[in-house]
Amino acid sequence: MGEETEPSLIYGLELQGRSLAPITADTENISFMVGTQSLKSDNFVYIVTLDEDTGLLHKRILKYPAGEVWSLNPNPTDPNLFLSTYGEKSQDSWKKKAAVFRIPESKNNSSNDEGNLDSVDIEVQLDEITGKNEPVGAWYQPNEASKFCLIAGNSVNYLQLQESGPTKIWEAEHSVRGQTKIETGAWNPHRHCHQVSSVSGSQVMTWDTRTGDKAWTLNVASGSNIRSMDYNPNKQYYLATGGDDGSLIIWDYRAPSEPLTTVREHSHWLWSVRYNSFHDQLILSAGSDCRVQLHSQASLSSEPLRQSLEDDDVQEKILDDGIVQTFFDHEDSVYTAEWSSADPWTFASLSYDGRLVISHVPRSVKYRILNIDS
Numbered sequence: 488m489g490e491e492t493e494p495s496l497i498y499g500l501e502l503q504g505r506s507l508a509p510i511t512a513d514t515e516n517i518s519f520m521v522g523t524q525s526l527k528s529d530n531f532v533y534i535v536t537l538d539e540d541t542g543l544l545h546k547r548i549l550k551y552p553a554g555e556v557w558s559l560n561p562n563p564t565d566p567n568l569f570l571s572t573y574g575e576k577s578q579d580s581w582k583k584k585a586a587v588f589r590i591p592e593s594k595n596n597s598s599n600d601e602g603n604l605d606s607v608d609i610e611v612q613l614d615e616i617t618g619k620n621e622p623v624g625a626w627y628q629p630n631e632a633s634k635f636c637l638i639a640g641n642s643v644n645y646l647q648l649q650e651s652g653p654t655k656i657w658e659a660e661h662s663v664r665g666q667t668k669i670e671t672g673a674w675n676p677h678r679h680c681h682q683v684s685s686v687s688g689s690q691v692m693t694w695d696t697r698t699g700d701k702a703w704t705l706n707v708a709s710g711s712n713i714r715s716m717d718y719n720p721n722k723q724y725y726l727a728t729g730g731d732d733g734s735l736i737i738w739d740y741r742a743p744s745e746p747l748t749t750v751r752e753h754s755h756w757l758w759s760v761r762y763n764s765f766h767d768q769l770i771l772s773a774g775s776d777c778r779v780q781l782h783s784q785a786s787l788s789s790e791p792l793r794q795s796l797e798d799d800d801v802q803e804k805i806l807d808d809g810i811v812q813t814f815f816d817h818e819d820s821v822y823t824a825e826w827s828s829a830d831p832w833t834f835a836s837l838s839y840d841g842r843l844v845i846s847h848v849p850r851s852v853k854y855r856i857l858n859i860d861s
Contacts, residue, residue, distance in 0.1 A: 493847040495816050498535065498544055500841035502528055505822040507837040508559040510534070511629075512566040517827045519835045520569060521843055522556025526576060530556055532607055534590070537833065537845055544845065549590060550606035557583065558624045564632040566590075568610065570625040585622035585637060587611040587648065613637060616644055616653060623669050628680050628696075636683045638669045643685050645696055657699030663687040673716050677723045684726075686713045691728065693740070705743040707736070715760045721767040721789040729757035735772050735780075737787055747787055752780050752810055758822045765831035766856050768806050769848065773821035779814040779836045781848065783807065811852055816844045 506522035517537040523530045534547040555574035562568035567590040575582050589610045613622070620640030628634040634656075637644045645656045661669050666688040675682035675693065682702055684693040689707040694700065707713060711732035719725035725747075728736050733753035736746045755775035763769035768785040785791050785806040792802040817838040824836040832848040854860070 493850070495814065495847075496537070496542065496544055496845040497816060498546070498843045498845075500531075500533065500843060502530065503839050503841045504556065504837055504843075505839055506556045506559045506571075507823040507825055507835060507843070508561055508569075509825050509828040509835075510561045510566050511563050511828040512561060514829050517830050517833050517845075518566075519825065519827070519843075520559050520561055521837060522551065522559050522571070523841065524555040524557065524574075526555060526574075526581075530554065531604075532556065532559070532590075533843075535835075535843065535845075537827075539830070547593070548604055550604050552606055553584070553586065553588075553609065560624070560626050560635075562632050563627050563629055570627060570635060572622045572624055583621045585613040585617060585625050585639070587613070611648060611653060613653060616646065616655060621668065624672060626672055626674060626683075628683075629674055629676055630680045636672055636674070638672050638685060640668050641666070641687065643669070643672070643683070643694060645683070645694075645699065656696075659694055659699050659701075661685045661687050661690075661692045663690050670713060671715060673718060673726075675718050675726075676720050677718070684716065686716055686728075688712055689730070691716060691726075691740075703740055703743070705738060705740055714756060714758050717760050717762050719762050719767050719789070720764050722787075725787065727760045727762065727770060729753075729760040729772055729774075731756050733757050733774060733776070735760060735770065735782060737784060748784065748808075750782065750784075752782075752813075753778060755820075758820070759824045761824060761826055761834075763826050763831055764828065768856065769811070769852075771824045771826065771834055771836075773824035773836055775820040777815070777817045777819060777821060777838065779817070779821055779824050779844075779846070781811040781814070783809055783811050783852075805856060805858075806852065812849060814844070814846055816846070817842055 502523035502525040504523045510518040521533040530551040536545045557572040560570040587610045617639040623638040625637045643659045670686045691705040693702045713730040716728045734751045753774040757774040759773040761771045768788040770782040772780045783806040819838040819840040827833040
């Protein structure tokens with residue numbers, strides 16, 4: 488499609504990283520949480536907030552003494568709590584773990600001075616739940632902040648946090664021949680979040696959280712491993728997957744034998760797929776080819792057409808399908824790209840070399856969606 492866009496804002500972390508998440512409980516600010524991943528150095532969590540008036544990026548840096556940050560999932564109602572998986576290193580071993588962490592109140596006025604940083608604290612350790620299985624990720628239930636899904640090995644656990652600690656509601660196994668563990672998971676935001684999905688190899692398996700039973704299964708016919716998935720937040724039954732063949736695939740899980748569309752614009756593995764929470768015509772993808780792609784899939788969105796301003800009897804397209812913009816701000820694999828939870832036109836991406844980039848939807852596309860003359 489090729490659109491002019493605002494310049495991206497680039498910030499370099501001191502260490503490499505792969506973990507990035509929007510702080511969904513902060514609905515007033517464009518804010519993200521970022522984690523570093525180093526075996527040799529102390530690790531950190533960054534809270535970054537974009538000042539929309541000045542265009543400056545404000546940062547709070549926190550020590551993360553647990554180890555390498557592998558994943559982050561902020562609590563949907565409390566901005567000071569987050570789920571995280573991490574790599575803990577000892578003298579002769581390395582082990583992946585999961586925990587609930589708490590961000591402390593800032594105790595000093597210069598909290599980014601290297602020798603004077605606050606530290607995140609482990610609120611609840613989840614070792615008893617994971618056992619010998621290696622944790623893959625943990626995700627809060629979007630509409631109920633005391634519950635979450637924890638995936639470890641090939642086990643899917645549905646848990647509730649109580650004062651006495653985490654309580655397991657149910658546990659299920661997602662086992663695929665040739666696969667040793669589940670790759671990722673995602674909540675279905677529809678119908679009160681009664682479904683949560685796990686991905687193993689080229690298969691998506693979805694569970695009914697009320698019973699722990701299988702709800703439905705989807706398989707990628709090519710056999711390509713899925714690395715990321717996301718549900719359309721505004722249109723029931725639709726979801727997107729991305730994986731090792733570099734393809735963004737959109738599905739209707741009521742008819743899972745054939746995808747609705749397949750778009751291959753990445754030349755290497757696709758690690759991240761995200762729908763825009765407000766305008767589901769827009770989808771982000773990011774991959775090992777160092778690129779972030781902004782897609783339009785308006786024809787498969789909740790609002791493919793609108794009434795023409797010139798003629799009440801005419802329905803017109805909002806956007807054409809295709810690539811809106813390719814972003815070339817990274818020089819290493821991009822493992823994560825996430826939309827802001829406060830501003831539908833802003834998103835962030837993180838490459839493994841520690842480059843964090845804040846980018847924007849082109850104004851012309853924004854105006855077209857909002858039906859405003861540019």
